[in-house]
Amino acid sequence: MGYEILPQPGFPLSLEDEISKLLKLVDHEFIPPLSSRNSTMQQVFNESDRIDDMWFYHRQLRAQMNVFIVSEQKLAGLASFNFLLHIPDIGECAYLTTIIIHPSHRAKGLGRILYEEVAKILRDRGATRRLVTRTWSTNHSHLPLLEKMGFREIHRLKDHRAPGIDSIYFEWNV
Ligand SMILES: CC(C)(COP(=O)(O)OP(=O)(O)OC[C@H]1O[C@@H](n2cnc3c(N)ncnc32)[C@H](O)[C@@H]1OP(=O)(O)O)[C@@H](O)C(=O)NCCC(=O)NCCS
Numbered sequence: 001m002g003y004e005i006l007p008q009p010g011f012p013l014s015l016e017d018e019i020s021k022l023l024k025l026v027d028h029e030f031i032p033p034l035s036s037r038n039s040t041m042q043q044v045f046n047e048s049d050r051i052d053d054m055w056f057y058h059r060q061l062r063a064q065m066n067v068f069i070v071s072e073q074k075l076a077g078l079a080s081f082n083f084l085l086h087i088p089d090i091g092e093c094a095y096l097t098t099i100i101i102h103p104s105h106r107a108k109g110l111g112r113i114l115y116e117e118v119a120k121i122l123r124d125r126g127a128t129r130r131l132v133t134r135t136w137s138t139n140h141s142h143l144p145l146l147e148k149m150g151f152r153e154i155h156r157l158k159d160h161r162a163p164g165i166d167s168i169y170f171e172w173n174v
Pocket of ligand 1: 026029098099100101102105106107108109110111112113134135136139140141142144145146148
């Protein structure tokens with residue numbers, strides 16, 4: 001099956017519906033769910049601050065640089081990042097907030113392809129080659145992928161997502 005890669009700021013109109021559907025589909029795979037977050041870069045995850053509206057997350061993704069992977073005109077995955085941010089305790093970096101592969105396209109190397117595409121964009125057009133991302137300590141699909149890409153752990157927030165679930169920041173010099 002062939003795949004097409006679309007890197008661009010924002011969302012293409014043709015994929016708007018599919019992006020909404022994909023976010024809904026995977027919402028509860030994330031800890032905490034995407035629809036409970038007020039931002040793609042939320043720093044504090046308090047139970048009491050939780051919302052229930054994908055609009056906040058969706059709106060911020062649209063404002064970021066995005067890489068889409070499309071198969072037979074259907075969205076197979078996306079990665080979303082900012083070219084240059086300053087993050088407390090982390091410093092200046094390009095920051096990847098989100099990577100999602102549609103469940104029916106997983107374990108075919110597409111997550112790796114998205115990271116490679118982001119790395120290529122940073123090498124060609126980035127202000128920095130320091131790519132940072134974070135995930136939670138029980139994410140057993142993302143953690144092995146990060147290790148395979150060559151990311152290294154740089155910061156850990158204990159019990160940040162829930163008791164026993166840490167946030168872990170990783171960096172990769174692309
Ligand atoms: C994490 C995610 C993006 C991985 O995408 P993917 O396309 O399935 O990953 P790939 O096929 O490129 O996998 C690359 C490597 O990661 C590892 N990996 C991926 N999924 C894995 C899993 N479920 N269990 C163990 N290892 C896994 C494998 O070692 C694989 O290497 P290999 O092909 O040499 O065996 C995908 O599972 C996903 O969308 N998850 C839900 C959303 C999410 O958690 N995003 C990250 C939030 S921070």
